[in-house]
Amino acid sequence: MPQVISANRLIDGLLVFLDRAGSWVEPFQSAAVYDDKGELELALAKAQQDVGANKVVDVAAFEVKSKSGILSAVTMRDIIRTRGPSVRPDHGKQAQFS
Amino acid sequence: MYRYDEFDAQFVHERVEQFRDQVARRLTGELNEDQFRIHRLMNGLYLQLHAYMLRIAIPYGTLSSKQMRKLAEIARRYDKSYGHFTTRQNLQLNWPALKDVPDILAELASVEMHAIQTSGNCIRNVTADHFAGAAADEFEDPRPYAEILRQWSSIHPEFSFLPRKFKIAVTGATSDRAAIQVHDIGLQLLRNDKGELGFAVYVGGGQGRTPMVAKKIRDFLPVADLLAYCEAIVRVYNLEGRRDNKYKARIKILVHEKGLEAMRTAVEAEFAERNDQRLRLPQSEIDRIHAYFAPPDVKPRPAQSKAFETRLSADAKFAAFVNSNVSAHKVPGYGIVTISLKPIGKIPGDATSDQMDVVAHLAEHYGHDEIRVSHEQNLVMPYVALDDIPHVYDELAKHDLACANAGQISDIISCPGMDYCSLATARSIPVAQRISQHFGDGDRAHAIGPLKIKISGCINACGHHHVGHIGILGLERKGVETYQITLGGSADETCSVGDITGPGFSYEDVVGAVNTVVETYMGLRKDSAEDFLSAYRRLGMAPFKAALYEKNPGADI
Ligand code: SF4
DSSP states (O other), X not given: OOEEEEEEETTTOOXXXXXXXXXXXXXXXXXXXXXXXXXXXXXXXXXXXXXXXXXXXXXXXXXXEEETTEEEESSHHHHHHHHOOTTOTTSSHHHHHO | OOOOOHHHHHHHHXXXXXXXXXXXXXXXXXXXXXXXXXXXXHTTEXXXXXXXXXXXXXXXXXXXXXXXHHHHHHHHHHSSSEEEEOTTSOEEESOOOGGGHXXXXXXXXXXXXXOTTSSSSSBOOOEEOXXXXXXXXXXXXXXXXXXXXXXXXXXXXXXXXXXXXXXXXXEOBSSOOSOGGGSSEEEEEEEOTTOOEXXXXXXXXXXXXXXXXXXXXXXXXEGGGHHHHHHHHHHHHHHHSXXXXXXXXXXXXXXXXXXXXXXXXXXXXXXXXHOSSTTOOOHHHHHHHHHHTOOOOOOOOOSSOHHHHHHHHXXXXXXXXXXXXXXXXXXXXXXXXXXXXXXXTXXXXXXXXXXXXXXXXXXXXXXXXXXEEOTTSOEEEEEXXXXXXXXXXXXXXXXXXXXXXXXXXXXXXXXXXXXXXXXXXXXOHHHXXXXXXXXXXXXXXXXXXXXXXXXXXXXXXXXXXXXXSEEEEEEEETTEEEEEEEESOBOSTTOBOOEEOSSOEETXXXXXXXXXXXXXXXXXXXXXXXXXXXXXXXXXXXXXXXXXXXXXXXXXX
16 A cells, blocks of 8 residues: 655654655645555665654555545544644644645 | 742742753754653653644643733633643643743743643652542542642652552542542541641552552551651662563552452552651641632621522522532532533533633632632532522633533543544543533433543543543444443442443444433432432443343443
């Protein structure tokens, strides 16, 4: 299954995603999607360098689905992470980017 | 209320500056995350699903108006204008930025607050009866002893790296509102035959993966020996508690594996050996701390208030509020007002900055400047004249703070669960919201009577589900949320751990399952005076199980 790489930004803790250019971005829909295992591993290694460079912490890859170009997370945990608290639609990414 | 002395103030201030330096070094990369994590956790700063989370200590749940206003201001300025009151009487902010945390801690220090020891394997925030100093059934205020324990346990060098976290609770009333029997140490103030004040000491209670009711290790401990005896317990635990397995590291496991008798022998031996007067509490020190907790100048008033009685007979909503949210006071003419942070369908324990300001204002003008946070995630004004209760009620009602549901089915404890917490296996808040909406706070809820529902989003049990009359534990099975239900738990003086009904229920079905349990109770109770817990204890699991699984087969877990 395709995957996206996430981390928390060191300075404010907010969840960010690795994009195609190798930058950490806040909108989930801007995240780079890795279908290929080798490509994912390369990107993860690069992401880990940013942990070393004290930009982000807690790098992780997680599964996503893509339908008509719209990304969505698969597990409930990742759905909540990529949107924000389900009980506070006024906060988190769902409030900022939809 | 306790006031910092010079030493306290200097210590907290120094800790803020140390942390400021640590954060600066982290941001420049001088410290990496592995090096920094311990420092941030020691200052109550976690990393959760969406952002950092700061857990602010509210010792024994007592706040002044000024402190509450400061919390409101911090939430407004550095967070998203709300906070979450927890089952440890603390406040959690869900979105603070790391770069701002030193400033937040400095702001807290300006009102004698901090976030130290709200995380890590140390002695955590000492909790106490939220009605302390005011309840009609109290014979001694537990807070001076909680404060003495707080001072003793703060950065105690020997106890900063225990096998696991360590929680202490104290009560001085006949009804246990502080859940002392599910704490590592539970202290019940009492008087012996000679009229001397002391504690019944309980040890090894706890929730989490292996719930256990604490065992009484001492029938009577003179107050002067409080610290020496607690130190003996923690020392035995520190030496003998397991460090090989996180899930077996709490003192409850040691007490269980060692056996109560052997534990008692070890503690008494340590106590006798160390009882070198160093930790004996002089009466003068007890008196000094007591003076900080002297009741406010609440002059007895006529036991009946005309304003109160008139409103009571004219306004059914007010009467319902008084019935559930106003408790008997030790001083005639006063009441203890519980401010429910569980409006129907809302997030249990959450309060906005504006609501915090309203409570601060009311406490300042009508409540002798005192506010309590209850472990049930509500706020309490412990000293309100009956004459003032109608006005206080009206003001609370304007701000969605007058829900008449304290102690009732919609007064649900819920941990943050998967909506915020990185350890969660399932959502808990939306389950609480749906149950609350289902039962509401109308006639049906009042007919059901006292019923405590408690929900945790994982086995860590921050939502105290094991001791809920109805407990709900959110788990994950094959990627899907499933909810295990327990019945018959209780955190009061008749403490018990709930029994699991059987297979769990889906997110969709769990509210229906709770409804089935409640309907079964309503159908089988002797009369409306027999509350849920009493009925369950009389009837046992069988009728509930039959109703649940004949009607609703549940998921296989
Ligand atoms: S019980 Fe689990 S999900 Fe709930 S707050 Fe505690 S650790 Fe998080």
